[in-house]
Amino acid sequence: MADETPEVGAPDAPEEAAAEAETPVAEAEAPEAAVEAEPKPAEPAPEPEPELDPEIEARFARFEAGLGDGVIDHAESHGTLVVRVRPDAWKRAAEVARADLDCDYLSFIAGMDWMPAPKTPGDEGTDTSAPVQPDTMTFGVTGSKGRFQVFAHAQSTTKHWGITLKTDVDEAAPAVDSWVSVYPGADWHERECWEMYGIDFTGHPKIRPLYLPAEFEGNPLRKDFALIAREVKPWPGLVDVEPMPGDDTPEDEGAA
Amino acid sequence: MTLALEIGWGTTLAIKTLIVLMIIPLGALILGYTFLLKMMSHMQSRLGPMDPGGFHGWFQLVGDGIKFLQKEDIMPDEADRRVFALAPAIVVISTFLIFLVIPTGPRLVVQHLDVGVFYALAVSSLSVVGVLMAGWASANKFALIGALRAAAQLIAYELPLLLAVVGVVIQAGTMNLNGIVIAQANGSIFGMDFFGNPFILTQIVGFVLFLIAAQAELTQTPFDMPVAESELVAGYMVEYTGFRFLFFFIGEFGTAFAFAALAATLYLGGYAIPGVNGGLADLLGPIVLFVKLMAVAFFMFWVRFTYPRLREDQLQAIAWKYLIPIGLLNIIATAIIKVAVP
Amino acid sequence: MTTTETPGFEVDPALHRTLENARVNVELDNGDMILNLGPQHPATHGTLRLVVRLDGERVVAADPVIGYMHRGYEKLSEFRTYPQITTLINRIDWLSSFANEVPFVSGAEQLMGVEAPPRAQWIRTILTELSRIATIYLFLGEMGLQVGALTPAFWGFRDRELVLNLIEGATGGRFHPNFNRIGGLKDDLPWGWISECRATMDKILKGCDDFEDVLVGNEIFEARTRGIGIIPGELGAAYGVSGANLRASGVDWDLRRDGKPYLAYPEIDFKVWTHPDGDSFARYWVRLQETREAVRMVIQLLDGLPAGSIMAKVPRIIKVPEGEVWVEVENPLGQMGYYIVSKGATGPFRVKIRSASFSNVSILPWLLRGVYVPDVITIMGSLYFILGDIDR
Numbered sequence: 002m003a004d005e006t007p008e009v010g011a012p013d014a015p016e017e018a019a020a021e022a023e024t025p026v027a028e029a030e031a032p033e034a035a036v037e038a039e040p041k042p043a044e045p046a047p048e049p050e051p052e053l054d055p056e057i058e059a060r061f062a063r064f065e066a067g068l069g070d071g072v073i074d075h076a077e078s079h080g081t082l083v084v085r086v087r088p089d090a091w092k093r094a095a096e097v098a099r100a101d102l103d104c105d106y107l108s109f110i111a112g113m114d115w116m117p118a119p120k121t122p123g124d125e126g127t128d129t130s131a132p133v134q135p136d137t138m139t140f141g142v143t144g145s146k147g148r149f150q151v152f153a154h155a156q157s158t159t160k161h162w163g164i165t166l167k168t169d170v171d172e173a174a175p176a177v178d179s180w181v182s183v184y185p186g187a188d189w190h191e192r193e194c195w196e197m198y199g200i201d202f203t204g205h206p207k208i209r210p211l212y213l214p215a216e217f218e219g220n221p222l223r224k225d226f227a228l229i230a231r232e233v234k235p236w237p238g239l240v241d242v243e244p245m246p247g248d249d250t251p252e253d254e255g256a257a
Numbered sequence: 258m259t260l261a262l263e264i265g266w267g268t269t270l271a272i273k274t275l276i277v278l279m280i281i282p283l284g285a286l287i288l289g290y291t292f293l294l295k296m297m298s299h300m301q302s303r304l305g306p307m308d309p310g311g312f313h314g315w316f317q318l319v320g321d322g323i324k325f326l327q328k329e330d331i332m333p334d335e336a337d338r339r340v341f342a343l344a345p346a347i348v349v350i351s352t353f354l355i356f357l358v359i360p361t362g363p364r365l366v367v368q369h370l371d372v373g374v375f376y377a378l379a380v381s382s383l384s385v386v387g388v389l390m391a392g393w394a395s396a397n398k399f400a401l402i403g404a405l406r407a408a409a410q411l412i413a414y415e416l417p418l419l420l421a422v423v424g425v426v427i428q429a430g431t432m433n434l435n436g437i438v439i440a441q442a443n444g445s446i447f448g449m450d451f452f453g454n455p456f457i458l459t460q461i462v463g464f465v466l467f468l469i470a471a472q473a474e475l476t477q478t479p480f481d482m483p484v485a486e487s488e489l490v491a492g493y494m495v496e497y498t499g500f501r502f503l504f505f506f507i508g509e510f511g512t513a514f515a516f517a518a519l520a521a522t523l524y525l526g527g528y529a530i531p532g533v534n535g536g537l538a539d540l541l542g543p544i545v546l547f548v549k550l551m552a553v554a555f556f557m558f559w560v561r562f563t564y565p566r567l568r569e570d571q572l573q574a575i576a577w578k579y580l581i582p583i584g585l586l587n588i589i590a591t592a593i594i595k596v597a598v599p
Numbered sequence: 600m601t602t603t604e605t606p607g608f609e610v611d612p613a614l615h616r617t618l619e620n621a622r623v624n625v626e627l628d629n630g631d632m633i634l635n636l637g638p639q640h641p642a643t644h645g646t647l648r649l650v651v652r653l654d655g656e657r658v659v660a661a662d663p664v665i666g667y668m669h670r671g672y673e674k675l676s677e678f679r680t681y682p683q684i685t686t687l688i689n690r691i692d693w694l695s696s697f698a699n700e701v702p703f704v705s706g707a708e709q710l711m712g713v714e715a716p717p718r719a720q721w722i723r724t725i726l727t728e729l730s731r732i733a734t735i736y737l738f739l740g741e742m743g744l745q746v747g748a749l750t751p752a753f754w755g756f757r758d759r760e761l762v763l764n765l766i767e768g769a770t771g772g773r774f775h776p777n778f779n780r781i782g783g784l785k786d787d788l789p790w791g792w793i794s795e796c797r798a799t800m801d802k803i804l805k806g807c808d809d810f811e812d813v814l815v816g817n818e819i820f821e822a823r824t825r826g827i828g829i830i831p832g833e834l835g836a837a838y839g840v841s842g843a844n845l846r847a848s849g850v851d852w853d854l855r856r857d858g859k860p861y862l863a864y865p866e867i868d869f870k871v872w873t874h875p876d877g878d879s880f881a882r883y884w885v886r887l888q889e890t891r892e893a894v895r896m897v898i899q900l901l902d903g904l905p906a907g908s909i910m911a912k913v914p915r916i917i918k919v920p921e922g923e924v925w926v927e928v929e930n931p932l933g934q935m936g937y938y939i940v941s942k943g944a945t946g947p948f949r950v951k952i953r954s955a956s957f958s959n960v961s962i963l964p965w966l967l968r969g970v971y972v973p974d975v976i977t978i979m980g981s982l983y984f985i986l987g988d989i990d991r
Contacts, residue, residue: 566747
C-alpha cells in the first residue's frame with residue numbers, strides 16, 4: 002500500500018474538481034424548496050485553496066520538516082490545519098506532532114466513510130425531510146485515495162494550536178498503525194473507530210468493542226449500514242421544507 | 258406512689274418486656290421523625306418530607322411505615338434463607354437488651370444490674386453478629402464488604418467506648434447505671450453540690466470519646482462505611498426490602514436512642530433532678546431523661562448530616578492511634594485524681 | 600468457557616468468568632474479588648459500569664464498560680438536517696445542553712459564512728456560562744455526596760434550580776433549550792430577566808461560600824480527597840483529559856481564552872484557575888473557583904450586553920456549502936468539539952462528536968490502579984462525567 006502513495010496526490014485533484022462540479026447537480030436534484038436557499042451559500046463556496054494564514058503555513062512547515070515525504074497534502078479549513086499523511090507515516094505523524102509541534106493533547110481519533118449512502122431506486126422524493134447528499138464520492142479538504150479515512154486532531158496545551166491529521170485506509174484490508182504508544186488516550190478512540198468502521202489498528206494492545214455488545218454484527222457508521230428506523234418510517238421533519246403560513250416566498254406562489 | 262396491688266413476677270416480667278418492646282419502635286420513631294425527617298429537611302432544604310399531611314409533613318413517617326409494610330418481601334435466590342431472615346431480628350434484639358438496664362427513675366428500671374454499664378456495652382455489640390449474618394447471607398458482594406467493614410469497625414470502636422466509660426465507673430465507684438446516676442446527683446464539684454456533679458464536667462474527654470465511638474458503633478456518618486450509600490449502595494442492607502429493612506431501620510434508630518440514653522445517663526446526670534426525690538422523681542425521671550437524650554441525639558444527628566465519610570483505613574487509624582491512647586490516658590488521670598482527691 | 604467474544608476481558612480470566620455468569624456470586628477461590636460497580640450504581644451518574652478486581656479493599660485492576668447509553672448520535676446526525684440536529688446534541692451532556700448547541704451551530708455558521716449578530720453572541724455566552732454554573736454547581740454538591748456528606752448535595756440541587764429557572768425563562772426549556780438557530784437565537788431575553796439573573800448570581804456566590812465552608816475546610820473531606828487520584832498534567836493531556844480536570848493538574852489551558860476566539864469571550868475579562876496538585880481536591884477547588892468566575896463573567900456580560908438584532912439574515916432552508924470545520928469550545932466538562940463534514944446538503948455528511956467525558960473517563964483504568972474502593976468513588980466523582988457525554 003505504501004509504495005503506491007506517491008501517485009495518490011495526482012488523481013485527487015481531478016476528483017476534487019469533479020466533486021465541485023457535482024455539487025450543483027446534487028442541489029438541483031434537491032426539492033424545489035431548495036431553490037431559494039441557492040444564492041446565499043453559493044458565495045462563500047469557492048474558497049478552498051486560497052492563501053494560507055502565515056501562522057498556519059509556518060506550523061505546517063514545522064510539521065513537514067519533521068515528517069518529510071510522509072505528507073501528501075495540506076490545507077487550511079476554517080482556521081484549522083489539515084494534513085493528509087501517507088498511511089505508513091501515520092504513527093510517525095503522531096510522534097512528529099507530539100515532539101515538533103508540542104501537540105501534547107489528543108482530542109480525538111475518528112473514522113470517515115466518504116462513500117455516499119446507497120439509495121434504493123425510486124425512493125427519491127418520498128422522504129423529503131432527509132438531507133439529500135450527493136450521489137458521487139467526494140473527498141473533503143485534502144482528498145482521499147479511497148472510501149475510508151482515519152482522521153485525528155491533536156492539540157498543544159502550551160502553544161494553543163492544533164493539527165488535524167488524516168490518512169487513507171485501504172478498503173480491502175482496513176488497517177492503520179495504532180497511536181496508543183504515542184497518546185495513551187488513543188485507546189478508546191481506536192476501539193470506537195474499530196467497531197464503528199471496521200478499521201483495524203495494528204499495535205493496539207487489545208482491540209475490542211467499546212459501545213456495542215460483542216455479538217453485534219456490522220459497522221454502524223459505515224454509510225452502507227442502513228439506519229433501520231429511518232428506512233421504516235421517515236422522520237416527520239417535513240415541516241422544515243413546508244412554507245410557513247403567511248410567508249410570501251416564491252415557492253409559496255408555486256404551490257398555490 | 259406505688260401500685261397498691263402485689264403483682265407476681267411473671268406479670269411483672271410481661272409488663273416490663275412489653276414496655277421495652279414499645280420503647281424501641283417508639284424511640285426509633287421519635288428520632289426518625291425529629292431528626293431524620295424534620296431536622297434534616299430543614300438543613301438540606303428538602304421539600305418532600307415537609308409536605309405530606311399538611312402541617313410540617315407530619316404524615317411522612319406514617320406514610321413511610323405503610324410503604325415499608327406494603328413492599329414485597331424479596332429474598333435473593335442465592336441467599337442463606339434462615340440466616341437472612343434471622344439477621345434483622347438479632348440486630349433488634351441487641352437494641353432491646355440495652356434498654357433493660359437504662360434507669361428512667363429511681364425505681365423505673367427493668368433490671369437492676371450491678372454490671373449495668375458493661376452489660377449494656379456488651380449487648381450493644383451483639384448487633385455486629387446480626388450485621389455479619391445479613392452481609393454473609395445476602396450473597397451479595399456489596400453486602401459482604403459492608404458486613405466485613407462493620408465488623409472491623411465495631412471491634413475497633415468497642416474499645417474506646419469501654420475506655421471512655423471506665424473513667425465514669427472509676428469516678429462513680431459503681432457499674433450500676435442507677436448507682437452512676439445517684440453518684441452524679443449526690444456529687445459535688447469544687448464544693449458546689451447545687452446541681453450535683455454531672456460527669457460531663459469532669460469526664461469531658463470521656464464524653465467526647467464516648468460520642469465519637471458511639472457514632473462509629475451506630476455506623477453514623479463520619480463512620481458510615483458499612484452502609485456507605487455512594488460506594489456500597491447500602492452495605493449489608495442492600496438486599497433487604499420491606500419489613501425486614503424496616504427492622505434494620507428500627508434497630509438503627511432504636512440503638513441511637515439507646516446510646517443517647519446511655520450518654521445522658523453516664524454523663525448528663527440521667528433521670529435525676531437535684532432536690533427531687535421519691536415518687537415525683539419516678540414521675541419526672543423519664544421526661545428529664547428524654548430531654549437529655551434528645552439533646553445528645555441532636556448532636557449526633559447534626560454531625561451525621563454534616564460530615565463527609567472517612568475511609569476505612571482512616572477510621573481504623575483514628576481508633577487505634579488516637580482514641581484508644583486518649584482513653585487510656587483519661588483512665589490513668591481519673592484514677593490518679595480519684596486517689597489523690599478523695 | 601468461551602473467551603473471545605465477551606468484550607474485552609480476555610486480559611483477566613477471573614473478570615471474564617464474572618461476566619459470563621451474569622449473576623454475581625461470592626467467590627472465595629482466590630484472594631481477589633471481582634466487584635461490579637454499576638451499571639446501576641449511585642456513584643456512576645447513570646449507567647457506567649466499572650468492573651474492578653479487588654484485593655481486600657484495594658483495587659488491582661479496573662475496567663470501565665461503557666455503551667449502556669449509546670444512542671448513536673453520529674449516525675443519526677447523518678440523517679437529520681442541521682436545525683434538527685441541535686435537538687440531538689442537546690442530549691449529549693444533558694446538564695449543560697445549551698453549551699452543547701453552541702459549537703455545533705457556530706460550526707454550521709462558519710461553513711455558511713454567516714455570523715450571528717453581537718447581541719446573539721452575548722446572549723449565547725450568558726446562557727453558556729449559566730449552563731456552566733448549573734452543571735458545576737451540581738458537582739460541588741454532589742462531590743459531598745460521593746464522600747458521604749449528604750447535605751451539600753441537596754444545596755446543589757436547590758440552587759441549581761434557580762439557574763435552571765433562568766435558562767427556562769430565557770429559552771422555554773429547563774434542560775433542553777434547543778434555543779440556538781443557525782445565525783442567531785430563537786428569541787430575545789424576556790422582560791425582567793436581567794435583574795432576575797443578577798439576583799440569582801448573588802445567591803450562587805453565596806452558595807459557593809457555603810460549599811467552601813462545609814467541604815473545603817473540612818478535615819475529613821481533605822483527608823478523603825487530598826493526594827487521591829493524582830493525574831499528572833502531561834499524562835492527562837495525552838489521555839485527552841480536558842477542562843477543569845486538566846487545569847487541576849496545573850495545565851493552564853482554557854479554550855475560552857486560548858482557543859480560536861468564539862462568542863463574546865475575547866471581550867470580557869476572566870481568570871483561568873489552575874491548581875498544581877492534580878488530585879481530587881484540586882479538581883474540586885478549581886471547579887469551585889470556576890463557578891465563581893462564571894458568575895463574574897455573567898455579570899460582566901449582563902453589563903455589556905449590546906443592543907441589536909438577534910438573528911442574522913439566513914435562508915430559511917439551511918443548506919451548508921461543502922467543507923469541513925473543526926469547532927471546539929470549553930464546555931463545563933471540558934473540551935467539546937464537532938468535526939462537521941458537509942457536502943452541500945441540508946444535513947451534514949459526517950459529524951464527529953468529541954465529547955469531554957469520554958476522554959476524561961478513559962483515564963480511569965490507569966487512575967484507579969491501587970486505590971481503595973472508597974477512593975474509586977471519590978475519583979469518579981471528582982472527574983465529574985455525564986453518561987450521555989461519554990456514550991453520545
